[in-house]
Amino acid sequence: MEVLGIILLFILVMAGCVGYLFLWSKVSRLFKKKSHHYIEPPVPEKDKDWYPIDFSDYSCFIFINKVKGREILDLLYSTGYQAEDLDYIYKNFEINYKGSWYAIKVSNASFEDFKTLVIWFEINFAIDYEPNVYGFCRHKTKFLQDYLFTTDKGTAYEDLYGSFRNGQNFGIYLPNAGLNPSGNISLSRNNEMNFNITASKLPMECIDMEMISLEKLFEILNEQSFPPKGFE
Structure with missing residues (x-):
């Protein structure tokens, strides 16, 4: 799992490099309507809105838009x-695409690891203020426990916000995401994401289609003169 540790370290370094953004986010909070995830929460066990989950009950996917498939592969390869730890990348990442969207399935990642990956992709592929990277966690048995989330670009890549399929919104404070194996989802009374509207914009059907492992995809790219469609 060293690769995810490297990613987390890089994010911490990036946060330091964009100190001005961090300071601006602190100041801007004074002028914003207080949404739940703008308030730095306590550790999970002391957060009255904490919603613990068993993350092993979820399958995890990342949706990325407006990025070339080869750029995604290059980032994953260079990071691994x-x-x-290229073997981890090869064995635990699968990918397919539809239109301008790419769907990545991530296996054997902890709650913190997966949330870090979403922010990692956002840092590398951010295009404008609107999010173009989303995480989706699908519960294996409980439909309404599915949840979507994305990065709050106004908080120096510290915060994520999202919604369960039942409409319940929440925030996640990344620095506290690894303090408890049950995560640090903090329920919110605000409505910052509508699950159904957000899901309608994403190629959700991709997650039920056959995906190709990165190991197989890199093998194809090494053997063929012309890369497969979508990974030029």
Whole structure:
């Protein structure tokens, strides 16, 4: 799992490099209507709105828009190579696409690891203020426990916000995401994401289609003169 540790370290470094953004986010909070995830929460066990989950009950997917497939592969390969853990990337990431969207299935990641990956992709592929990277966690048995989330770009990549399929909104404060194996989802009374509207914009059907492992995809790219469609 060294690769995810490298990603988390990089995010912390990036947060330091964009100190001005962090300061601006602190100041801007004074002028914003207080939404739940703008308030730095306590550790999970002391958060009255904490909603613990068993993350092993979920299958995890990342949706990325307006990015070339080859750019996604290059980022994953370079990250795995630097972390000396390409095998983890090969064995635990699968991908397919529809239109301008790419869907990545991530296996064997903790609650913190997966949330970090979503922010990692957002940092590398951010295009404008609107989010173009979403995380989706599908519960294996309880339909209404599915949830979507994305990065709040106004808080120096510290916060995520999202919604369960039943409409319940929540926030996640990344620095506290690894303090408890049950995560640190903090329920919110605000309505910052509508699950159904957000899901309608995403290629949700991709997650039920056959995906190709990164190991197989890199093998194809190494053997063929012309890359497969979508990964030029």
